[in-house]
Amino acid sequence: MDNSMKKKSFKESEDTELRRGPWTLEEDTLLTNYILHNGEGRWNLVAKCAGLKRTGKSCRLRWLNYLKPDIRRGNLTPQEQLLILELHSKWGNRWSKIAQYLPGRTDNEIKNYWRTRVQKQARQLNIESNSDKFFDAVRSFWVPRLIEKMEQNSSSTTNYCCPQNINTNNNDSLLPPSQSHDSKSIQTYTDFSGQNICLSNIDGSTSSSTFMSDLTTVPHFMDHNNFTDGSLCFHEGYDQELGGYIPGMEDDYMGNQECHVADGYSVYEDVTQDPMWNMDDIWQFRD
DNA sequence: AAAACAGGCAACCGCTGGCCC
């Protein structure tokens, strides 16, 4: 047997040692228990010490995309969808970067959303999903439709427009939510026009926010003419590169379990079931 | 009822950049 054969057989035996494919409940438990007791650390070490026959890479992926306690599951909310559209228009396929602004959502999930939903819509329109034409179509039809859904949701549930917890430490105002720290928990009610942000403190008192005094920080998909009544509650967050503040961040899931229930159903359940496009409306965008 | 098809998503692959020796 020559060296290459030896190498091959060694590699083969190594490969058969390593498990691949779907994770079992037992593996999940091993990994979760290990990380909860010892922290993440080096993934190759984690895999070894946890007694898993998986690569460190595989363990990392499983933990980050599925097992991590703060992972959110279920359909993306209209706010999250808006945010993805906006951030993608700015950064392109920088999924991990986009994911930083959607707490609890993974880059993988956002990537899958983009590929399966957004690109599908673009295909139906026969438009490149990253073209100006597509952005125009999104701005003109998709965004208003999402807004409409949000309106419906906010009127059909008292939970939707409830106060949310956000971080208001000024020192952190340029950090993505996940990087913020030492947060003071306050509650916000947001005028959808972006002009009259009302911060409601825990004790019920209110104070004005200066965060959105600059309307250029509002996603450019959003046509403010659509939001003249100021009745919508839009969630806010901080954005490092967009210049400060963007809606849709710091969603209400932390303090508002009803909106994102663990059984996979939520008040937004129907949102993604609806066709985003009215084909009559968007005929003009077709090539 | 069953086969074919399509969509959604978990997981893998390959590349890149950072760190350490």
Add this chain to the structure above:
DNA sequence: TGGGCCAGCGGTTGCCTGTTT
């Protein structure tokens, strides 16, 4: 300075499930 190791990222694949025929 260069090589090895590792984590992270984006692209891709393949399986599972629901829907259609």
